[in-house]
Structures are given as structure tokens and as C-alpha cells.
Amino acid sequence: MSPCGIVKWFDPDRGTGLISQDGTGPDIHAEARAIRENGPRLRPxxxxxxxxTHDSAGLRADNIHQAEDDRSQDGPRQHGDEQTPR
Known part of the structure; x- marks a missing residue:
């Protein structure tokens, strides 16, 4: 099973961002080229x-894709927001 997390921030101009892991663990560096979805964009x-992936720069996220439970949501959410079923 792939690790899961929440996008803390993502700068589309620079193509980099940070993902906060669920549970414990350090934040993970994210790059636009690792996003599997249409368009290299993540929203907080x-x-x-x-x-x-662990490389010389530390931990990095590869093969990034939106979690299934997030595909039906409209607009960006902030970390900690409650999700209400539709």
C-alpha cells in the first residue's frame, strides 16, 4: 500500500512542494515531474x-496521485478540514 499524505504547499512556478505524511514521519519533498495526474499541479x-524514494537530497515522493476519496471534492481544502459526504 502506498503512503498517504496531505499537500502542505505546492508552487507550480517552481514545480516543487511539500507533502505531510499521515501518521508520523518527516515531510516529503514533491516535484511536478512526479505527479501522475493531468497537469503538474497539486493544491494545499x-x-x-x-x-x-530516498536519494542524496533525502526523502522524495514519486508516482504522486490523488487519493480516491479526494477525486469528488470541489476546490482546495485546508489540512484538518472535516469532509462531509455529498
Whole structure:
């Protein structure tokens, strides 16, 4: 099973951001080229799944994609927001 987390921030101009892991663990560096969805963009509050890679710069997220429960949500959410069923 892939690790899951919440996008803390993502700068589309620079193509980099940070993902906060669910549970414990350090924040994970995210790059636009690792996003599997259409367009290299993540929004703060997006719930994502990813593969962890350890390289010379530390931990990095690869194969980033939106979690299934996030695909039906409209607009960005902030970390900690409650999700209400539609």
C-alpha cells in the first residue's frame, strides 16, 4: 500500500512542494515531474498517495496521485478540514 499524505504547499512556478505524511514521519519533498495526474499541479489540502524514494537530497515522493476519496471534492481544502459526504 502506498503512503498517504496531505499537500502542505505546492508552487507550480517552481514545480516543487511539500507533502505531510499521515501518521508520523518527516515531510516529503514533491516535484511536478512526479505527479501522475493531468497537469503538474497539486493544491494545499489535496490528499495524495505516493511512493517514497530516498536519494542524496533525502526523502522524495514519486508516482504522486490523488487519493480516491479526494477525486469528488470541489476546490482546495485546508489540512484538518472535516469532509462531509455529498
Amino acid at each position: 489540502g489535496d490528499r495524495v498517495l505516493f511512493d517514497l
